[in-house]
Amino acid sequence: xxxxxxxxxxxxxxxxxxxxxxxxxxxxxxxxxxxxxxxxxxxxxxxxxxxxxxxxxxxxxxxxxxxxxxxxxxxxxxxxxxxxxxxxxxxxxxxxxxxxxxxxxxxxxxxxxxxxxxxxxxxxxxxxxxxxxxxxxxxxxxxxxxxxxx
Numbered sequence: 001x002x003x004x005x006x007x008x009x010x011x012x013x014x015x016x017x018x019x020x021x022x023x024x025x026x027x028x029x030x031x032x033x034x035x036x037x038x039x040x041x042x043x044x045x046x047x048x049x050x051x052x053x054x055x056x057x058x059x060x061x062x063x064x065x066x067x068x069x070x071x072x073x074x075x076x077x078x079x080x081x082x083x084x085x086x087x088x089x090x091x092x093x094x095x096x097x098x099x100x101x102x103x104x105x106x107x108x109x110x111x112x113x114x115x116x117x118x119x120x121x122x123x124x125x126x127x128x129x130x131x132x133x134x135x136x137x138x139x140x141x142x143x144x145x146x147x148x149x150x
Contacts, residue, residue, distance in 0.1 A: 029140070034102050038078045040124045041069045041107060046127070047147030049084070057139040066090055067129070067147060072097050078107060098122065106131065 051060035064085040072079045078098045083090040096109040098120075106121040122131035122145070124146075133143035138148045 020054055038071055041078050044068050044150045045147035047128050049145045052144050053140050053142045056135055057142040060142060
């Protein structure tokens with residue numbers, strides 16, 4: 001966008017035209033930040049979390065899941081509460097804080113325990129949430145999630 005602004009100088013557009021282009025460009029940048037803002041994720045989502053590499057993660061089990069997302073304690077973050085459904089009852093799996101990663105185009109969180117280290121990458125497309133869990137340090141994708149917003 002900066003190249004467009006340089007190309008469209010005040011001389012070419014006049015003061016009013018230049019101001020209009022500047023406001024329009026600021027609106028596009030603001031709209032993009034809204035698209036990737038926490039509001040898109042906040043709410044309750046239901047779906048599946050499926051194993052994708054049982055060699056890298058032999059103890060993995062396919063699951064029906066319920067994810068709750070709320071505004072995080074820091075600006076621009078989202079708090080994630082992940083439950084699995086077993087015999088019709090929700091069981092807490094854990095909680096993580098997500099931050100939007102512009103380079104990967106996803107909401108990202110790292111999980112670490114004595115047994116495993118992984119990174120989650122979640123993408124929102126309207127009422128659809130998809131994503132992956134990758135083991136670290138090898139980056140093997142061990143889970144794929146697919147959920148719908150309630």
